[in-house]
Amino acid sequence: MKLEHILLGALLERPSTGYDLKKFMDTHGRFLRSNTQMSQVYRSLTAMTDRGWVRFTAEDRPGAQDAKIYSVTAEGATVFLDWLTGAYQPPTRFEDPELSGRLAFAGFMTIDQLIRLLDVEIEARRQQVARYRFRDRDIDFEPTIAFDQTLARSLGQRLHEIGAAAIDTHIEQLTALRDDLLDGHLPARAATETLTEKEISR
Numbered sequence: 001m002k003l004e005h006i007l008l009g010a011l012l013e014r015p016s017t018g019y020d021l022k023k024f025m026d027t028h029g030r031f032l033r034s035n036t037q038m039s040q041v042y043r044s045l046t047a048m049t050d051r052g053w054v055r056f057t058a059e060d061r062p063g064a065q066d067a068k069i070y071s072v073t074a075e076g077a078t079v080f081l082d083w084l085t086g087a088y089q090p091p092t093r094f095e096d097p098e099l100s101g102r103l104a105f106a107g108f109m110t111i112d113q114l115i116r117l118l119d120v121e122i123e124a125r126r127q128q129v130a131r132y133r134f135r136d137r138d139i140d141f142e143p144t145i146a147f148d149q150t151l152a153r154s155l156g157q158r159l160h161e162i163g164a165a166a167i168d169t170h171i172e173q174l175t176a177l178r179d180d181l182l183d184g185h186l187p188a189r190a191a192t193e194t195l196t197e198k199e200i201s202r
Contacts (some may be wrong), residue, residue: 001083001101004053006032008080009105011054015071020044032101045070050153053079057102085113090124094170111181118178127170133164140201 010016010024020043025036046056053076056068072080084102091098099121106114137160139147180186 001034001098003033003036004048005080005083006101007041007044007051008076008188009049009084009108011070012077012108013078013105015069016068017067018045019044019067021070028104032104048076052076062183068101071144081108083200084108088117088120090121094121094125094128094167115178115181118174122171122174122178129164129171130135138158 006025006029007021010021010029010171016024018038022036022038022041023132025033029036045054045056049056052073054072055068056070058066059069061067084105086104087178088098099117100110103114103115109117137156139153139156143149143151181188
């Protein structure tokens with residue numbers, strides 16, 4: 001997931017200044033990408049403007065420098081939606097923010113698209129558990145400096161248990177989310193509604 005995808009999603013939700021986007025990355029966006037600097041936000045905005053993905057209007061602010069209000073073009077919306085609803089390849093680590101990044105912009109997706117996304121993730125994690133949960137985790141240590149093998153093995157076992165519980169919870173919660181989407185427990189727009197050209201070009 002690239003910074004541009006996050007910024008396009010945030011701008012499609014609400015046209016913003018670069019400063020507003022930095023505030024977003026420091027709050028909601030920090031769970032999708034850590035330590036985003038202001039210079040990175042402005043470099044991305046410049047690059048996306050050059051590509052025709054975003055445009056800006058100058059807002060007059062008496063006594064201060066004019067503010068650039070960025071919004072997404074139709075081309076930028078297509079780039080964003082192609083990423084959001086495109087093929088999802090689950091990363092090696094389930095903690096990777098690629099999935100949460102897509103779910104963060106669920107309002108731009110249909111229920112069917114969300115369910116397909118969750119299906120891919122859930123199946124990948126179930127396969128991961130089946131393949132690695134009961135692997136041989138014994139290590140033949142041959143330390144060359146002072147090393148507590150008993151501590152290393154016992155701590156390794158505890159971390160394995162913590163990781164196993166975490167991925168089990170991940171699977172259970174996504175399965176419950178999928179069930180709620182299927183059962184209509186989460187309100188959503190009608191399946192026939194999509195982003196209109198007017199909505200994209202606001």
